[in-house]
Structure formats: C-alpha cells, structure tokens
Amino acid sequence: MxxxxxxxxxxxxxxxxxxxxxxxxxxxxxxxxxxxxxxxxxxxxxxxxxxxxxxxxxxxxxxxxxxxxxxxxxxxxxxxxxxxxxxxxxxxxxxxxxxxxxxxxxxxxxxxxxxxxxxxxxxxxxxxxxxxxxxxxxxxxxxxxxxxxxxxxxxxxxxxxxxxxxxxxxxxxxxxxLTAGVDRFEIKVKGVGAHAATPEKGVDTIVTAAQMITMLQTVVSRQSSAIEPVVLSVTRINGGFTWNVIPELVELEGTVRTYNEEIRREIPLQMTRIIEGIASAAGAEAKLLWYPGPPxxxxxxxxxxxxxxxxxxxxxxxxxxxxxxxxxxxxxxxxxxxxxxxxxxxxxxxxxxxxxxxxxxxxxxxxxxxxxxxxxxxxxxxxx
Structure with missing residues (x-):
C-alpha cells in the first residue's frame, strides 16, 4: 500500500x-x-x-x-x-x-x-x-x-x-x-492440604483467601479518604484441583487504581498487614507481590x-x-x-x-x- x-x-x-x-x-x-x-x-x-x-x-x-x-x-x-x-x-x-x-x-x-x-x-x-x-x-x-x-x-x-x-x-x-495510576498485585496463600472430609487436619487456604478478599475492600472503604478515588479489585482466584481436597496453595490476582501518589504508596503496606494478619490467625502463610504500573x-x-x-x-x-x-x-x-x-x-x-x-x-x-x-x-x- x-x-x-x-x-x-x-x-x-x-x-x-x-x-x-x-x-x-x-x-x-x-x-x-x-x-x-x-x-x-x-x-x-x-x-x-x-x-x-x-x-x-x-x-x-x-x-x-x-x-x-x-x-x-x-x-x-x-x-x-x-x-x-x-x-x-x-x-x-x-x-x-x-x-x-x-x-x-x-x-x-x-x-x-x-x-x-x-x-x-x-x-x-x-x-x-x-x-x-x-x-x-x-x-x-x-x-x-x-x-x-x-x-x-x-x-x-x-x-x-x-x-x-x-x-x-x-x-x-x-x-x-485524567486516567488513574495502575498497579497489579498477586497474593499467594499457603496452608496445609487436607481431605475435604477432615479439614481439621489441614490449614484451609480457600477459607483464608475468601476472608482476605472481603477484608481487602476495607482498604478502600475504611482506610482511604472517601473523597479520594481508589479502586481495589480482585480479578482472579486460582486454587484446588478437585472437589474433595483442600488445596495447599491459593493464588489471588488483581489491580489497584489511584490518583493520589501518597495513597498509592500506602496501599501495598495496608494490604500486607491485612493478608499477613488473616494468614497468621488461620495458621497459614501469605505473601503479597506488587507490580507497579504507570502513574x-x-x-x-x-x-x-x-x-x-x-x-x-x-x-x-x-x-x-x-x-x-x-x-x-x-x-x-x-x-x-x-x-x-x-x-x-x-x-x-x-x-x-x-x-x-x-x-x-x-x-x-x-x-x-x-x-x-x-x-x-x-x-x-x-x-x-
């Protein structure tokens, strides 16, 4: 052409x-x-x-x-x-x-x-x-x-x-x-696998991850100013391979959108406190991986x-x-x-x-x- x-x-x-x-x-x-x-x-x-x-x-x-x-x-x-x-x-x-x-x-x-x-x-x-x-x-x-x-x-x-x-x-x-700062995160939740019929013999990563998903929303609703635009979305859950086994590992992935750079720097610290606290209470381990994108x-x-x-x-x-x-x-x-x-x-x-x-x-x-x-x-x- x-x-x-x-x-x-x-x-x-x-x-x-x-x-x-x-x-x-x-x-x-x-x-x-x-x-x-x-x-x-x-x-x-x-x-x-x-x-x-x-x-x-x-x-x-x-x-x-x-x-x-x-x-x-x-x-x-x-x-x-x-x-x-x-x-x-x-x-x-x-x-x-x-x-x-x-x-x-x-x-x-x-x-x-x-x-x-x-x-x-x-x-x-x-x-x-x-x-x-x-x-x-x-x-x-x-x-x-x-x-x-x-x-x-x-x-x-x-x-x-x-x-x-x-x-x-x-x-x-x-x-x-005009457009928001964009960051990506992954959370790895590690517990102890067990038969679904005997959950007391393991550390349930599914329940632990579910509690994290719910509590992470408080970063927006309770830890950020209501007049500051912030979005935290969990967009992927990966865990388990069959219907009757509690998996050892669950992975979460998502994104955070912000305009305020100070809030942007604070959010991964807030998320880490939440996931580590919930993991500790459940007897599990959790790790946040943070991937900064454009501001x-x-x-x-x-x-x-x-x-x-x-x-x-x-x-x-x-x-x-x-x-x-x-x-x-x-x-x-x-x-x-x-x-x-x-x-x-x-x-x-x-x-x-x-x-x-x-x-x-x-x-x-x-x-x-x-x-x-x-x-x-x-x-x-x-x-x-």
Missing amino acids: KLTYKNDHELEGELIGVRRNLHREPELSYEEFRTTEKLRAWLTNAHIHILDLPLATGLIAEIGQGDGPIVAIRCDIDALPIEEQTGLPYASEIPGKMHACGHDFHTAVILGAALLLKAREHELPGRVRILFQPAEETGHGAESVLASGGLSDVNAIFGLHNSPELPTGTFGTRSGP ATVNHGEWADFTKQVASNAGYKVEDIPLQMGGEDFALYLQQIPGAFVNIGAGPGYALHHPQFDVDEAAILPAAKYFAALAEQALKKLQA
Missing part, C-alpha cells in the same frame, strides 16, 4: 485502508514487528524521515527542520489477546488477537496527521516528532521510548485515545488528572486548555470529561514533558476490550486533521 495525499476524499479512503490493514493483522505488545515494518514503508514512501533509535518495535519519525521548538504527537500500535467477534469483513485474521482497544484507529489518525504535516513541512516553525509507540497495553511501552532518547529534546507532547462513550464529532479532555495521567492545564481551543476551532463539540479509572502509560511522558492527553469520540459502541468492539471510521480523517493542526499551532505557541 502506497500512501499519497491529493485531496480529503482520497486521504480518508487511504487512512481507512490503513486502519483495516492493521486490524486484520493485530500484534501483541513487544511483537509489533510486522506493524512496524508497515509503518516504516508507509512513512518512507511519503518521504518522511525516520529517526535511528534503539527500538525493537515501534518508531519515531520527524517532520520539519531548523532549530525551532519540537512537538511530539503519539499513538500506540499494539493489540490485545482477545478473540474477535465482530463479524466484520476486515476482522482479525490472527486467532486470539484483536485490536479491541482501537490502537489501529489511533495509528491511522497519527499517520494521517503525519501526511498532512509533511505537505506543509516548509511552513512549520519547528519540528514534529511522530511517535508510534509499542506495548501500551503492558503499561511499560513508554519506558522503552523514553530510554531510546527519541523524546529528550521535545518541548510539548500530545496523545489520544478513542472513546466509545463519546459520539463521533465530540472531543473530551480535562486539566489535571496517573496528569494533563498540564495550559496545554489541556490549548487542545480544547484547537478542537473547538476544528468543529468538535468539546467536553470536560470526568476522571477515568483506566490506565495509560502516556502518563510517563507527561512526568517529563508538558502536554496533554485527549479523547476523540468514535462511538457509541461496545466498550474498550470487548470482543465486539469497533470504531466509527468517519472519525479518522477529522482526528488526523485535528492532530496536524494541533502540532503546528503548538509549534507557533512555543515559538512565540
């Missing part, structure tokens, strides 16, 4: 083609080799310079010249381990893998913005970095991008996510916190307001959206670079990560035009 930009109608058709091409061949986090090859070919065909960086998957391109300011626009390129159930003619051809979060939509949008910016390259008062990020779904893809040095001299950065909750033509963001995404107020003004000028219906408990590793960029993360309406439809998820492709071209305008106007703002 060779991409050209002659008029809006042709560009829209090509960007929809890009989105469907990627949708057919989804790749999971850190496996986006074919996707990266496609992007490299499309960008090269458009004579867009690609930076030489130590990235195994994903890439950063650059448009513009000179010593002026540098703005980055970012999309994510990885898919999810979900079996698609849409029945679309361009549905995933890879069993058990699907673009169920719309990263194919994001990629088409930012690629379209790159083509539009390339057409105005000599008028840009600086440079635009086009970031196609791998492994967002792991919560750690941004780390590899930052480590590559590809954003070390960027003055402002912007990213997007499609929203099935917002109708097409609607734009949403907010100043300050809360905190938009810089000046740039969030700027994105809304550009969106309004572009014809979007602009909304201040509520806090979201989902996570986003774009947060790591905003810890180092001023900028903002925004939502582009592409619904209504099934929720993100649903096997029947799809986006309204009519939202692709307007979003591409928006991000091209946002990048150019941000350069002018920085230059001024």
